[in-house]
Amino acid sequence: MTANPAADIAGAIRRGEKTASGVLEEHLARVQAREPEIHAFNLVLEENARDTAAQIDAAVARGVDPGPLAGVPIALKDNLCTRGVPTTCSSRMLAGWRPPYDATVVARVTAAGAVAIGKTNLDEFAMGSSTENSAFGPTRNPLDPSRVPGGSSGGSAAAVAAGFAPLALGSDTGGSIRQPAALCGVVGTKPTYGVVSRYGLVAFASSLDQIGPFARSVGDAALLFDVIAGHDPADSTSLAGAPPVASAALEHGVDGLRVGLVTELVGAEGLSGEVVAGTRAAAEALASAGAKVEEVSVPATVYGLSAYYLIAPAEASSNLSRYDGVRYGHRATGAADITDMYIASRSEGFGPEVKRRIMLGTYALSAGYYDAYYGQAQKVRTLIIRDFEVAYQSFDVLLSPTAPGTAFPLGAKTADPLLMYLNDVCTIPSNLAGHPAMSVPWGAGADGLPLGVQVLAPALGETVMFQVAATLERLAPAAGRKVES
Amino acid sequence: MATPISTADVAHVARLARLALSDEELDQFTGQLAAVLAHAADIEALDTAGVPPTAHALPIHNVLRDDVVVAGVDREEVLAQAPAAESGRFRVPRILGEAP
Numbered sequence: 001m002t003a004n005p006a007a008d009i010a011g012a013i014r015r016g017e018k019t020a021s022g023v024l025e026e027h028l029a030r031v032q033a034r035e036p037e038i039h040a041f042n043l044v045l046e047e048n049a050r051d052t053a054a055q056i057d058a059a060v061a062r063g064v065d066p067g068p069l070a071g072v073p074i075a076l077k078d079n080l081c082t083r084g085v086p087t088t089c090s091s092r093m094l095a096g097w098r099p100p101y102d103a104t105v106v107a108r109v110t111a112a113g114a115v116a117i118g119k120t121n122l123d124e125f126a127m128g129s130s131t132e133n134s135a136f137g138p139t140r141n142p143l144d145p146s147r148v149p150g151g152s153s154g155g156s157a158a159a160v161a162a163g164f165a166p167l168a169l170g171s172d173t174g175g176s177i178r179q180p181a182a183l184c185g186v187v188g189t190k191p192t193y194g195v196v197s198r199y200g201l202v203a204f205a206s207s208l209d210q211i212g213p214f215a216r217s218v219g220d221a222a223l224l225f226d227v228i229a230g231h232d233p234a235d236s237t238s239l240a241g242a243p244p245v246a247s248a249a250l251e252h253g254v255d256g257l258r259v260g261l262v263t264e265l266v267g268a269e270g271l272s273g274e275v276v277a278g279t280r281a282a283a284e285a286l287a288s289a290g291a292k293v294e295e296v297s298v299p300a301t302v303y304g305l306s307a308y309y310l311i312a313p314a315e316a317s318s319n320l321s322r323y324d325g326v327r328y329g330h331r332a333t334g335a336a337d338i339t340d341m342y343i344a345s346r347s348e349g350f351g352p353e354v355k356r357r358i359m360l361g362t363y364a365l366s367a368g369y370y371d372a373y374y375g376q377a378q379k380v381r382t383l384i385i386r387d388f389e390v391a392y393q394s395f396d397v398l399l400s401p402t403a404p405g406t407a408f409p410l411g412a413k414t415a416d417p418l419l420m421y422l423n424d425v426c427t428i429p430s431n432l433a434g435h436p437a438m439s440v441p442w443g444a445g446a447d448g449l450p451l452g453v454q455v456l457a458p459a460l461g462e463t464v465m466f467q468v469a470a471t472l473e474r475l476a477p478a479a480g481r482k483v484e485s
Numbered sequence: 486m487a488t489p490i491s492t493a494d495v496a497h498v499a500r501l502a503r504l505a506l507s508d509e510e511l512d513q514f515t516g517q518l519a520a521v522l523a524h525a526a527d528i529e530a531l532d533t534a535g536v537p538p539t540a541h542a543l544p545i546h547n548v549l550r551d552d553v554v555v556a557g558v559d560r561e562e563v564l565a566q567a568p569a570a571e572s573g574r575f576r577v578p579r580i581l582g583e584a585p
Contacts, residue, residue, distance in 0.1 A: 100562040194543055207541050236548040237541070306525040317502060324503075326575055331568035338580045339503075347505040355504055359495065360518055362502045372529055373522075378538030380528050385539060418520045434542025459543060 002030045002163035006072045006220045009166060010113065013060065013071035020056035020071025024049055024115055027073045031117070031164045034484075039139050040149075040159040041118040042078045042088055049073070052115045066113030069227060074109055075159035075168035078119035079126055080211070081200035082106055089202050090134035091124045093323050093330045093349030103200025104235065105169055105211050105228045112227045117165050120155030124351045125320065126176055126204045128152050129423035132414055133353040140410070141184060142483045143449055147407035150180030150423075153214070157184040160214045162483055167224050168214040173204050174308050175402075175427025177212045178439040182402035182452025185441045185479055187221045187469070188214050189246075190427075192459050193434035194239035196225075197232030205315035206237075208308075208431040218440060218470040222246035225462065244460050249467040255290035257468065258395045259283065262456070263297045265400035268425045272405040274445045279401045282442050282453040285475040286399070286468070296398065298391050300383035304428040307384070309421055310364045310377035311432070316354075317361030323349060356417060381432045388433050392458040397468050400426050402439040402452035426454060436462050440472045444480025490519050 001009060001023050012018040031044055056066045076082065079089045081099035088094045102110075110116065123133035131139040131154025139154045141147040142162035149158040153170030157180035160168045170177040172190035181188025189212040196211045203209065213224035229243035261283045266276055287293040325331035325345030332344030350358070364373040391398060403423060413420040430437035436459070439452040453472060457465035495515045499506045506514065560573065569576035 097566055100558040100566070192543075194545065233550055237543075237545060239543070239545070303528050303531065306528045309521055310525060310528075321503075325568060326577055327563075328566045329568075335578055338578050341578050342503045343505050346503050350504070352510075355506075355510075356514060356517060358502050358504065359498050359514055360521060363490065363494065363498045363518065363522075366498065366501065373525065375538060376528055376531070376533060377525075378540060379533040379536040380531065381539040381542070382536050383531075383533070385542060416520075417517050418524060421521070432542070 001026045004166065005217055006069065006166040006215065007223055009072050010068060010070045013056065014065060016060055020053035020115060021050065023071050024053040024073060024117070027117060027165060030162070034142065034162050035164070037140065037145055038142055038158055038162055039137055040075070040120055040155045040162060040164055042090060042121050042136055042155070043086055044118040045085065045116055048085065049115050049117050056113055056115065068112050068223065069109060070113035072114050072167055073117040073165040074114040075118055075120045075156055075165040076106060076116055077122055077153050077156050077168070077170045079122060079171060079202040080106055080169060081202070082116070082119065085119070087119065087202070089125045090122045090136055091349065091351065091354070092135045095330070097328055101200060104197035104232045106200065108228050109169070114167070118159070120153070120159055120168065122155055123152035124354050125202070126152040126171055126173060127316070127353050127357050129175070129179055129420050130413065131155060132410060133351060135351055138410060141407045143185060143481055144407065146409055147449065148183065148410055150183035150403065150407065152176040154180045156214050157181055157186055157188065160184070160186045160216055166216060166220060169211055170214055171201055171209055171211050172431065173208045173312060174431050175424040177214065178427050178437060178454060179403045179423055181214060181439040182450065183407040185450030186214055186216050187218050187438065187440055188212065189221050189225060189438040190430060190436060191225065191229065191462060192436045194237050195229050195243050195460070195462070197235040197238050199232055199234040203319040205312040206319060207315060208312060218466060218473045219247070219250055221438070222250060222466050244462040246462050246466040248463045250470040252467050253289060254286050254468055254471045257291045257397065257464070259286050259291045259293045259468065260296035260391055260395035260398045261293065262301065262398050262400045263295050264299065264301045265426045270404045270422045270425065271401055275401045275403070275405055275451060278442050278451045279399065279453050282472055283399055286471065289471055289475060296391050296395060298387045298398070300380065300387040301429040303380045304384060304432055305421065305425050307377040307380040307432060308424070308428040309360070310373045311381065313357040313361030314364045314374045315361065317358045317365065320354065320358055384429055385433050388435065388458070396464050397461070398456040400454045400456065402426060402454040406445040406447055406449035406451060430456055435459055436465055438465060438469055440469045441476060441479060442472065443477035448480035450479060490515060490522055
């Protein structure tokens with residue numbers, strides 16, 4: 001069952017043809033075999049998962065429907081709060097912390113019958129694009145363990161690619177779901193800002209962060225999206241009203257849809273030739289399937305990277321000021337007074353990338369630089385939103401590459417933060433605009449590793465976005481190398 | 486374009502952010518922050534006169550709810566996670582100096 005779609009697993013369990021406990025054991029056996037090499041998890045929840053699976057089986061035996069995710073193992077990024085279960089953000093700052101509440105998404109997937117199998121590794125506090133910034137060691141790409149899985153949700157992407165779970169949740173602030181999905185050959189979705197509750201997601205950059213699904217198919221990603229989407233009074237940025245339905249039009253094809261290939265993103269700095277060629281081939285495939293495909297300019301997206309790397313660190317520097325060693329998390333011992341305690345706790349608890357972003361954000365917000373950096377970046381954000389608005393007057397969805405290349409070797413970009421940041425060049429604009437976007441596998445590069453193509457849609461455009469993604473999935477060239485069984 | 490960030494700027498920002506940096510970190514961060522800020526020269530140079538800033542991408546304003554009492558998180562559970570607690574409160578090192 002470790003290669004089966006979540007929808008099939010849930011169906012078999014709901015019909016009593018399979019047990020949740022049996023499905024879980026198959027996945028745990030897979031974890032036992034491959035996890036020592038991959039390190040997708042910070043924590044495998046064997047005992048909790050066995051208890052939950054037994055409850056699901058008991059419910060089915062009583063004739064109670066456990067829900068649309070009945071007995072489906074799910075991996076949770078370790079920045080999602082799980083009550084009484086360690087939630088570390090892959091940081092020494094939060095090692096051992098047990099949240100006193102569940103994130104809304106955790107409560108929702110549990111209520112839908114899913115079985116949380118583990119907490120997945122990430123770049124510390126979700127800051128990074130390779131999962132190498134984890135305080136607990138890197139995650140490796142299941143398709144080639146000498147390569148990174150991408151990041152920051154690299155553990156979730158790797159867990160799904162490796163068959164540890166058919167579904168996972170991640171968070172995406174500048175591409176942290178879509179880029180690792182592309183590098184691991186799976187589907188990853190960043191929903192419209194406000195469609196999925198952020199309550200219980202440890203904050204990085206609050207105006208950009210969104211939680212979203214990983215899956216091995218577009219249909220499974222839609223299934224999970226439809227479970228987690230919806231208004232939550234506990235998140236004041238949560239959108240009221242019924243959310244878009246991702247699974248509504250998966251079989252509809254693209255006949256007559258208007259698809260724009262974004263000139264600036266296809267021509268973005270640092271993209272490999274095969275990435276550009278793959279994206280163009282995907283556009284041509286959609287045209288053959290009946291879509292009206294044209295190239296479209298969204299000029300201000302070229303400024304996305306610069307704006308993002310001022311706005312996100314600025315918000316992070318404010319959000320991470322809460323880690324002061326007072327109420328939870330790491331506290332340094334032996335400090336003479338409270339200011340020394342703050343400084344020592346933060347300096348010991350945070351890793352280098354987190355410190356770098358706090359420094360960058362504090363600088364961008366500081367007196368004398370606020371207008372030139374943070375203020376200017378916020379104005380550029382307006383320009384990006386305006387240019388997308390113009391494009392979406394003529395197009396239903398937009399198309400671009402997801403990541404600049406295939407998965408890169410561990411250590412290849414760690415010495416140069418700016419080079420690492422360039423991984424997000426195509427994914428950042430959607431976060432700045434609050435729009436949904438998703439990565440779908442599209443064949444492989446010359447190294448046999450997966451390529452991804454990104455579908456972008458306007459706010460609340462998930463239905464058409466998943467419709468186009470499902471079509472791309474049907475048209476995609478064969479994947480390259482497979483995960484070892 | 487703004488003056489490049491200096492080691493003194495980085496040391497100042499570290500104090501504001503309550504971070505203690507070694508001399509080595511100070512040098513490394515100065516170079517790395519300078520590279521990111523140099524990339525941002527493209528937006529520094531943009532004419533954005535008359536463009537309003539966006540702090541939040543979607544139009545959500547004045548979110549209100551009924552003023553109903555609901556259970557919060559459990560106090561004991563919260564305090565159990567504190568580095569130090571005493572008598573139902575968070576315990577911290579000395580805040581004020583000795584009385585003269």
